[in-house]
Amino acid sequence: QVPDSEVPKQKHDYQSDVARMRKIVVNSLYSNQDVFLRELLSNANDALEKLRIVSLTNKDIVDPSQPLNITIRAVKDEEGTGGRLIITDTGIGMSPDDLTRNLGTLAKSGTSEFLAKADSLDTSGGGNLIGQFGLGFYSSFLVADQVYVASIPTKSETNPEPAQYVFSSSADDSSFEIYPDPRGNTLGHGTEITLVIRPDASQFLNTDRLKELVEKHSSFSTAFPIYLLTQVTEEVIDEDTLTEDEPSTAEEPSAPSEESVLDDDDDVVVEEVSEEEVPTKEPKVTTVTVDKWAHLNEQPPLWMRDPKDVTNEQYIEFYKTTFKEDEAPLAWHHFQGESGDGIHFKSIIYIPHELNPEFWSKSTSDNKGVRLMVKRVFITNDLGDDALPKWASWLKVIVDADDLPLNVSRETLQSTRFLKTLRSFVIKHLIKLMTRIAQDDPDKYVEIIKVYGNAIKLGAVESTKERNRLAVLARWPTNLRNFTSLDEYYVNRRQGQKQVFFHAGVGATTENLAKSIFVEKVHARGYEVFLLSEPLDEILFTNLGQWQDIRFQDVAKKGLEFGDEEEDLEAEKAKDEELATRFQPLVDWLKQETKDVVIDVTLSKRLVTSPCAIVADTYGYSANMERIMNAQNAKQAQGFLHEMAKKQKFLEINPHSPLIEGLLRRVEQIAPEEGEEIDPDAEAELREVTSILIDSALVRSGFDVADPSVFFTRVDRVLRRSLGVSELAEADIFIKPAPPIAKPYNAVEETESETAPESEPAEPEPVQEAEPAQPAESLSIELESVEEIDIPLGGHDEL
Numbered sequence: 001q002v003p004d005s006e007v008p009k010q011k012h013d014y015q016s017d018v019a020r021m022r023k024i025v026v027n028s029l030y031s032n033q034d035v036f037l038r039e040l041l042s043n044a045n046d047a048l049e050k051l052r053i054v055s056l057t058n059k060d061i062v063d064p065s066q067p068l069n070i071t072i073r074a075v076k077d078e079e080g081t082g083g084r085l086i087i088t089d090t091g092i093g094m095s096p097d098d099l100t101r102n103l104g105t106l107a108k109s110g111t112s113e114f115l116a117k118a119d120s121l122d123t124s125g126g127g128n129l130i131g132q133f134g135l136g137f138y139s140s141f142l143v144a145d146q147v148y149v150a151s152i153p154t155k156s157e158t159n160p161e162p163a164q165y166v167f168s169s170s171a172d173d174s175s176f177e178i179y180p181d182p183r184g185n186t187l188g189h190g191t192e193i194t195l196v197i198r199p200d201a202s203q204f205l206n207t208d209r210l211k212e213l214v215e216k217h218s219s220f221s222t223a224f225p226i227y228l229l230t231q232v233t234e235e236v237i238d239e240d241t242l243t244e245d246e247p248s249t250a251e252e253p254s255a256p257s258e259e260s261v262l263d264d265d266d267d268v269v270v271e272e273v274s275e276e277e278v279p280t281k282e283p284k285v286t287t288v289t290v291d292k293w294a295h296l297n298e299q300p301p302l303w304m305r306d307p308k309d310v311t312n313e314q315y316i317e318f319y320k321t322t323f324k325e326d327e328a329p330l331a332w333h334h335f336q337g338e339s340g341d342g343i344h345f346k347s348i349i350y351i352p353h354e355l356n357p358e359f360w361s362k363s364t365s366d367n368k369g370v371r372l373m374v375k376r377v378f379i380t381n382d383l384g385d386d387a388l389p390k391w392a393s394w395l396k397v398i399v400d401a402d403d404l405p406l407n408v409s410r411e412t413l414q415s416t417r418f419l420k421t422l423r424s425f426v427i428k429h430l431i432k433l434m435t436r437i438a439q440d441d442p443d444k445y446v447e448i449i450k451v452y453g454n455a456i457k458l459g460a461v462e463s464t465k466e467r468n469r470l471a472v473l474a475r476w477p478t479n480l481r482n483f484t485s486l487d488e489y490y491v492n493r494r495q496g497q498k499q500v501f502f503h504a505g506v507g508a509t510t511e512n513l514a515k516s517i518f519v520e521k522v523h524a525r526g527y528e529v530f531l532l533s534e535p536l537d538e539i540l541f542t543n544l545g546q547w548q549d550i551r552f553q554d555v556a557k558k559g560l561e562f563g564d565e566e567e568d569l570e571a572e573k574a575k576d577e578e579l580a581t582r583f584q585p586l587v588d589w590l591k592q593e594t595k596d597v598v599i600d601v602t603l604s605k606r607l608v609t610s611p612c613a614i615v616a617d618t619y620g621y622s623a624n625m626e627r628i629m630n631a632q633n634a635k636q637a638q639g640f641l642h643e644m645a646k647k648q649k650f651l652e653i654n655p656h657s658p659l660i661e662g663l664l665r666r667v668e669q670i671a672p673e674e675g676e677e678i679d680p681d682a683e684a685e686l687r688e689v690t691s692i693l694i695d696s697a698l699v700r701s702g703f704d705v706a707d708p709s710v711f712f713t714r715v716d717r718v719l720r721r722s723l724g725v726s727e728l729a730e731a732d733i734f735i736k737p738a739p740p741i742a743k744p745y746n747a748v749e750e751t752e753s754e755t756a757p758e759s760e761p762a763e764p765e766p767v768q769e770a771e772p773a774q775p776a777e778s779l780s781i782e783l784e785s786v787e788e789i790d791i792p793l794g795g796h797d798e799l
């Protein structure tokens, strides 16, 4: 019976956003109509969960004769064109105020964000938004022209005698009505939603279709039984009273009870057949249609089942429904464990298909992704920051603990080892899951690592306990391939290799890193080098220190060894000595010239074609680390140490580079003979060339030059010389001054209206005629008289 009759009704206007929202939901989700059932069942499940939680501390509020369940009933019109779908739960219920607030307003935060998003929505995105913004109830209007919600809350101190009220609204109304249910209290406690199904949605009155939908979306996501009223035909023995062979339809069914429920094993249970009298004459068999409640979710909830009995589709559907996600997860793992306090649990962990964009910007984990159940009953999804470490806070977890008390509080959980053990179990199984995928399905693993690679690295940096296991899972590009693991690197190392080579440059592309002067020789020799572009990478390698028995080596730092240096030791040594003697004058000159920039100058063994490089000492900052530290404002925090670390640099020159050869020759040329004076011009020019060489070495090595404008002025000067342009020649500058300051707003308006008829726009006034704010001549004179800055040569204070 639709609860609509001549009782006084209170009319309320929908909050304007609600009307807009309903329209959006209906329009954007039209092709996705069947989500309505999932949404309403999810609300019913929530209401039952709320009641169960409240009843833990207040047993009296639940009517023991009223089992906690959800029922679905389809009632077709006599004409068979439409009908009503009635979904009832015996949950917490709603008072008239709740009905108004919950169904008539949008108290949710993020509503305006939703509306903005939804305005530009295509149909495919709608399902996701519905979940995110809790629009569940409005999806009723996808299939119904008119919706009645009859509800009665449980008894409480503030409401000892609750009454059943109805919320009624049609799909096009801008208002809704609230009124006392003319039928009185028919529900005990709970909510009954009656949808007057639109003709184009009549498939939802078909019990087979309903059964299919519930099985697909909802059967395993609730621990409360869901019953569907189905009609079964039975053959019964006709009593004398029945003379015709007409099928008879059962009356309005009562709520499901154990006896009235269809048993799955035994398809039809005869319910209303009296066996009082044994007919004496030949019995006549008649076919009757009987209404029966079919229990749709008889199987235990998914997480309690044996993984062997669950299909991939079921895992995916369960995930979507439980965590309100529209996309399938990337992977999942179903396992059981024991907390050490004797608490057993069953759990499923899911890796969502994408990382929440807020993951990197939020400092706390704000984790609602862990749903704790006790003996199949939902307890909470608010276990606080302790539930998962920040780096793994994107995981979606369902966990059911058998031995916890139902009224367990967050404080109790935190004081026992349960949460701690759960956390380490979840992480252990996540690592296991990822390791398995990495081995069995490398393509899938790449997909996962693209999304979660940096989160894994964060975990390896943050967690000392799991560092090595997580580092195994991380992947980096190298000069030889993409997505390389540390183990792969180790296996492919060269004979005698005692270092894991890496080169880091935050934000640089892999291609640019591969072209670095520090990589050229390592690459040319056929060694593999990790190319790191994320801020976390170098920190992680530094924290790891070594992999297996070989230590990490930044190729841009001192200490680079290939491991085969011993092989030609004698021949090498002799060559080195010869080079050292030959280049000594240049090294001495450079030491003097660069003493403020580097702590020493050496002949390089790492460069191939580049003339020189700035190399950080083992304990100094590499260019990458210097940038990271500067960005973190570590200068203030670490003061002296930071400055010291920055200074630990060496200049390495490549004795095989023609440029360095040339420089050596110049240094030798300007060296005065006994009793001769040094040529000051030649010396000044050499200094300038040296400065440019050092600055470009800094830039090539990834460091910043102290003052780029000084650097470029020097380059300009050298260019002028090579082009035969006078160093003193000044630029012919004329800069057109800006027009005078605009007139006040009103004045502009007046002028415009007087002088600028719409059809014929006035010629813009020539700049000269306007009254300049500053005389144009004085401006141009000032600019034209700018002089080139005279840069003192020699020394590198400015570096």
Ligand SMILES: Nc1ncnc2c1ncn2[C@@H]1O[C@H](COP(=O)(O)OP(=O)(O)OP(=O)(O)O)[C@@H](O)[C@H]1O
Residues within 6 Å of the ligand: 039, 043, 044, 047, 089, 091, 092, 093, 094, 102, 103, 130, 131, 132, 133, 134, 135, 136, 137, 138, 190, 191
């Ligand atoms: N069957 C029900 N029993 C009790 N309260 C209900 C029921 N259905 C809806 N409500 C109340 O109405 C509110 C609005 O429901 P709606 O489905 O629109 O969003 P929601 O359930 O809060 O969001 P979400 O779908 O994201 O969980 C719910 O939060 C709940 O308080």
